[in-house]
Amino acid sequence: MILQSRNKPKLLWLQSITCNGNTHSFLNHPELFSILSHFELVHHPVLESAYTLENVIKGEVPCDLLIVEGAFKEEGFLKSGVEVSSVLKKYADKAKYIISAGTCATFGGIFKENDPEEISGFCFDGEEKTPRYESYASKLISLPGCPIHPRWLSYLLLMIASGNKVPLDTLHRPVELYGYTVHTGCTRNEYFEWKIDAKQFGVKEGCLFYEQGCQGPYTRGSCNKILWNDTSSKTRVGTPCFGCTEPGFPQAGLYRTKTHMGIPATMPLGIPRRAYLTLTGVVKSFKIKRFTERLMEYDK
């Protein structure tokens, strides 16, 4: 096992077009240094490491595991006068694993909005494969999220450090993390089942899917299984899921559920429209007192 070997895998974290969000998110991991102790951190944009940016640019840094943060542009994005794409290529070629950390690095994300033709993820442009995909597919692992969930990254790093195989889906996302939708584990699921809407943000009662734009039922991610700061999630506190792990992020109208005559324009993932509408019509016929009152008022 790699974990027991004397030579730890060499971890190189490189940034392309980024807001630093994934770096900062990972810094919030409560066991950050314990996780990193399984690796030799050869370079990181904000943590102390053995090599300088100058070493990185010259291609002198060893690399087993490359973490890419930020969106990608083939030409015209320079750091220290050097095309970032050329630096990334050097290390991507020699790495055993490439992790695209965050939605920008994976699909293009927010930065792609600025120049959809030129900016993409490292191996995916939205859902489409980029020309680099074929070269790196065998070692690519996608971790979309805006920002990345620190515990998702730590899961992956520890799996790699332990020499375990990580099952991936067609977009190279770990199935253990992205096999669920954000809807899974949402504390509002009873309200979803009985079609009770939340009428405003921040309340504990009601489902945010019908009127507040929640994308939880068709967004892959474990936000309600592996909680943020080990405490909560967007939907738990009453903010709709923005679908930030999806190739189509960011969608327009984040707080609005697109409907056709009151019918959600997009069905929950994998649910046939006819079946969903049949169930919806039936459950809406029932008025359940417990769900129509504020939690603090019920049973008083």
Add this chain to the structure above:
Amino acid sequence: MKIAEKKALKRESIIQTALQLFSANGFHKTTIPDIAAKLHMSVGNLYNYFSSKDILAQEIIKYTSEVLGEEIRKINMQDISAREKIRGIVTVYFTMAQEKPEMIEYFLRVYLSNREVFSDGCEGMVCVSGFITEIMIFFDDAVASGELRNQDFFSAFGLFMGYLGGMVFLKGEGVLPKEIEYYIDDISRNIYNALKA
């Protein structure tokens, strides 16, 4: 024929017969012995199929809703414009009013007029979901294609079905001067013009 198939056929024949009697004579004036007598079966045996008159009435509305829903589903599956689908739905509804008037009559004169019979087990859309679902799918497709205006579901639904129900009611009262098919073109155009984008 297997016993289960025989029972299913018998069950449907009870529904058909009760549907005709309820539609013609009303829910309260029709008794279980009336239905059993018309079917040449014993009252006791009929209760083996439906445990009460209320349950039988509820099963009938589910049955009619499924039949009508299936017809509209065929229209929904066609690759035609919303305008043509509206005409298809109007035609299906009026044809049913002509050929199986008991089905529409049952909806108008039993289901809508005896709500207490349907309050426990057929609340809201529970027993008519087969039909409502297809109307929802029609609206969803028509708005997605840009042909109909996006609006509240019930505003559109009430306009569409209220109009059709009203015409069949007038027919049932014998006050329509012409056969109901005569009105299909005008009514389809009116509905389309009211709902189009």
